[in-house]
Amino acid sequence: MTNSPMARPSSRQSVSSPAAEGASMRMSPEAAPLRAAPGFLKRGSGPVPGRRFLPQIGGLGLVLLADWLVSPQFFALRLQDGRLFGSVIDVLNRGAPVTLLSLGMTLVIATGGIDLSVGAVIAISGAVAASLVNGGLPVPLTIIAALSAGILCGAWNGLLISVLRIQPIVATLTLMVAGRGIAQLITEGVIVTFVNPSLSEIADGSWFYLPAPVMLVLGMLAVTLVLVRATALGLMIEAVGVNRRASELAGIGARSIIFLVYVWSGLCAAVAGLVLTADIKGADANNAGLWLELDAILAVVIGGTSLLGGRFSVVMAVLGAWIIQAMNTGILLSGFPPEFNLIVKSVVVLVILVVQSPVLGGLNPRSLFCGRGR
Amino acid sequence: MMRCKFIGIMALALVAATGSARAADRLVVGFSQIGSESGWRAAETKVAKMEAEKRGIELKISDAQQKEENQIKAVRSFIAQGVDAIFIAPVVATGWEAVLKEAKDAKIPVILLDRGIDVKDEGLYLTVVRSDAVYEGQVAGEWLAKAATGACNIVELQGTVGASVAIDRKKGFEKIVSETPRLKIVRTQSGDFTRAKGKEVMESFIKAENGGKTICAMYAHNDDMAIGGIQAIKAAGLKPGKDILVVSIDGVPDIFKAMADGEANASVELTPDMAGPAFDALLAFKANGTVPPKWIKTTTRLYQPDTAKAEYERRKDLY
Incomplete structure (x- = not known):
């Protein structure tokens, strides 16, 4: 580790700590192009930095090809009411909720945790938004309230996990179950519909010819990337994910890091909840975001982030979410009987995961014998 | 009320x-x-x-x-x-x-x-x-057979795969379609009985069917999916209720609102x-000691826009 990336001058961590070494060993290769500033160029992450992402990019390519085969007009685009209209746009637009979730989920999983509550947080934030806007609250305040609800849920998870050290899967499972109940209490068990063009704009609006949810995704992606890759936050998250105790000994505030990733996940889920609620112009506490936590975890895993924590890639998780949605849209376009939906989906996911397998992927045959070597 | x-x-x-x-x-x-x-x-x-x-x-x-x-x-x-x-x-x-x-x-x-x-x-x-879910599907089909003049390509939003209500509502509707050569179901997919999925499925149907120009009617197994589908039709620049006929089942208050606005054409009530x-x-x-029949069928009624406003008022506090 002579070329340790820890040697960057702005890094606040201890250079010599074993935890930081471990983290840098499993550092995300995505960091390389983003921080390709003079002085950091020497850092090696394999001969071709993008090579580890070939399964994802190839996977997306294959799924899009399949989409085009079942539906020749798949790539056709036209302008409709000042916004691009076509199946590709649908993929980006319909995939927005899962993509938003995967942004938060990636960071949570990178710390070795998991957030099962995001689907329920979607329901809560949607319920809050729909109820408040019907109560006559101005739209900006409604949005702030809905986002605060998500942050509060994330903080609750973070508290249980970072301070009380409850296992993430259990801690977030409680909110996954209770959260939907909370949302049902807010909506009083009915679908709360609203008529408010400004709030609907979150889903119906268009910026630069793209649907607003797509722009929201790009914006949140940019913010997440700046947070984790332009600061040392990403490294710290990786360090905590590799070995919490060692990272604490190295001076990283693991407790705050873990707390913050759950808050971020809650916020991302709240944004997704706003998108879904604005989309159907109503809050459906029973169904909004149902099972989306699993799609988000799948997107993160397809993106090559290990559930064990440590290495992560936000961009690849987004790509993973798009793969899932491109598949869903393709199935809908194909005209297959709906009984096949789940089978087709799981086969495609399985193929991508098998290609990624360190044993079959052939990207690094030595890993078979050398364990964790890079 | x-x-x-x-x-x-x-x-x-x-x-x-x-x-x-x-x-x-x-x-x-x-x-x-x-x-x-x-x-x-x-x-x-x-x-x-x-x-x-x-x-x-x-x-x-x-x-x-x-x-x-x-x-x-x-x-x-x-x-x-x-x-x-x-x-x-x-x-x-x-x-x-x-x-x-x-x-x-x-x-x-x-x-x-x-x-x-x-x-x-x-x-x-x-x-x-x-209720008799097969009959509900049949009533929806009969309405469409009358309402659609000439050849009609239908897209169907199914309920959750395997749900008995979805199977029966499909069966009853298909019976009428098979008896009426003018009608044809060109696309059918599951919208899981929800608004969000109904909207997503209808979006893709519109893309797959020449921007929706070749679709003459949408049949949804429940009103919530129909409401999602209506939004998708509007987003594609078409007029629900006119360019694409909308018929669904359940009779929830929101579909009466849609009918009053001219965006839906008929709903079969599940009382x-x-x-x-x-x-x-x-x-x-x-x-x-009168022993009733083993199955008491509830009445199945079809509602249309003419009574929609009054029916909405009657129902909105019930649901």
């Missing part, structure tokens, strides 16, 4: 006037309700209360929160309290033999609401009050009044 309230108040007044002597003779019915997972379910409970009040019956409702074990517990406690009859809206079809036998031994008649069950001995329950016919059958049974 006002009329129902009025009748309710009258019934209350009647009970109050006749005094406590009658109160002892009042029929007591225990009702194990599934929960309140949908607006329709909540309406079913509300209507059951209103219908009981109308007839001077005391109704004890137990909310099972989607769990069969809670329902079995509730039925046992109704038996222990010695109620005159038990209504069950069963959450699942199996596992009812033992507890129903207990009710039979206690000579308490059991009436099932909204859903049937699988038991070997049908004598374990008096009757089941539920939330399951308890009313059950009370009537029970009263006849108690009075002179």
